[in-house]
Amino acid sequence: MPAERQKVLNVLNSDRFGDKPPAQIYAALLDEKTYLCSISTMYRILRENDLVKERRDILRHPVHIAGHFRANHALTRQNSNY
Numbered sequence: 001m002p003a004e005r006q007k008v009l010n011v012l013n014s015d016r017f018g019d020k021p022p023a024q025i026y027a028a029l030l031d032e033k034t035y036l037c038s039i040s041t042m043y044r045i046l047r048e049n050d051l052v053k054e055r056r057d058i059l060r061h062p063v064h065i066a067g068h069f070r071a072n073h074a075l076t077r078q079n080s081n082y
Helices: 005-010 023-030 041-049 066-080
Strands: none
Touching: 005 023, 005 041, 023 041
């Protein structure tokens, strides 16, 4: 990997920008008068390294068994009529 691409990849994966999308990184760097590359090039470099994914730390909902919920719900509704 050329040195320029490695430099961009290091910036994209830094602690400061590790959870931000390329458009926000691009804007933040431009505010600091720093230009590394275009947004599309940032995405291209991430894609080449299999890093195009959700970059934020997201909590996931627990997996529910659909049949179990419906059975409990149906029983509750039947018992509430009496």
